[in-house]
Amino acid sequence: MAYHLSYWLRVQSRRVLFCLRPNCRMNNKVGFSVLGSLFFLVVLATYNCYTTVPIATNSSPRKHALPQFVVDFFDAYKEETQPEAKKMAAEAGGATPCTAKFSIAKLDEGFKKCASSPKRSEVDMDSYLDAWTELNKFLLSMGKAFSFVSADVKSKIEILREFRKSDSKAKYETIEKMIVYEKGSGLINYKEAPSSKVPASGSRTLLRLHRALNFLLILFGKLGRNEDGGKVSLMAYNAYHASSMATYHPWIIKKAVGVAVYMLPDRDKFIKGLCQNMEDQVLIEHTLETSKSMAGVYEFTHALYSKYEITEIP
Structure with a gap:
């Protein structure tokens, strides 16, 4: 054989x-x-x-x-596609994880703060990263299959926070200051992706979070409006392909995302898994408000990347 x-x-x-x-x-x-x-x-x-x-x-x-994220991905795939494994997972404590640390109210507050701050057109870096830290907890609630996404987001948040702690921290106070500084200093590599020989620039790192934010704000809107027949898997799939995120992903990543979203539960079960201590209607309102706040931050950020012509960093 x-x-x-x-x-x-x-x-x-x-x-x-x-x-x-x-x-x-x-x-x-x-x-x-x-x-x-x-x-x-x-x-x-x-x-x-x-x-x-x-x-x-x-x-x-x-x-x-x-790699651990590959193991987690296939563990989740095995649990979902094999009845015996799925039954054992349910008996061990339920198929949907309870992520009590995540708060939709804090997430809404974080993006509203970022979108309404005096530096909103420049986009305050600390407020942006704080909001993304809460948003990453939401990604963890989507199950093991999304652990590779969550790990990547966490890594990028840490890279940007290190820039805020460096000797050049004042240059990274806002996203606009960061772009002006890195572009003027020749720190953005337009030909090669980051590697052991090519350091990651803040502008390139944040651009990846920016594209992911586009996917998630569309998903939050779909959840709040209960679109796609109430199927979270279909909501996530359509949100991914409607966002700029999918445009820049290679074939293998697109297929991995397709398998990952297939394993998401129905909307009622998914929302219950978020473990929010509030009425369903209030939760839906928060979800829609959060989508709007995220959209505001996304538009401000996209305007800056378009203004300085760096939307296509590899």
Whole structure:
């Protein structure tokens, strides 16, 4: 079986590489789609090897060779798609996590403060990051499948807070000051993404949060208006593809998001999982108000990135 799988993968890889040549008749998008599917299958097979092979009781616990966010993603996928695993998860304490630390009222207050501050057109950095910190708690409420999104958001918030603690902290007091400073100092790399050799700029880091905010404000609006037949999975899917976030994601990330939103519960169960100590109608009003506040902050931020022509940083 292993030999046949190995042979099949080699053949498919050669086909994809051939089809990616400029003179190939097959569309490059098809080639990349096949390559992405092969990658997904390899990762899934690796995950299954680590979860199905028995481990001796006297041996040390097996460590995953995969990143933790990948393990969490497939754990959530397994719980949702396999009846036995889903039943065990429910018996262990319910399928929907209770995230009591998240507060829709605090989230609403945070974005309203940012959108109505004297520096609203410049967008105050500390208020923006405080609001995003609360918003990240909401992402955690969306389940294990969204842990990779939450971890990425947390990392970007930390990067920006470090800039606010640095010797140049005054240059990062507002988003506009940050953009002017980094653009004028040549700190924004327009050709390469951040790596061990290319440091992440504040402008590039915040642009990723900005795109994610577009997705979430659309989702909050859909939740408040109970759109898409009350299906949170469909709300999240449509909100993602309606936002600028999806435009800049590669194929494999789009597919991962598609699987992640599929695992979201219906609207009533999802809202109950947020564990907000308020009446349903009040919660809905807060959700709609929060969407409006987020939209205000998004528009101010987008105006700045458009003004200084840096909406396309890689």
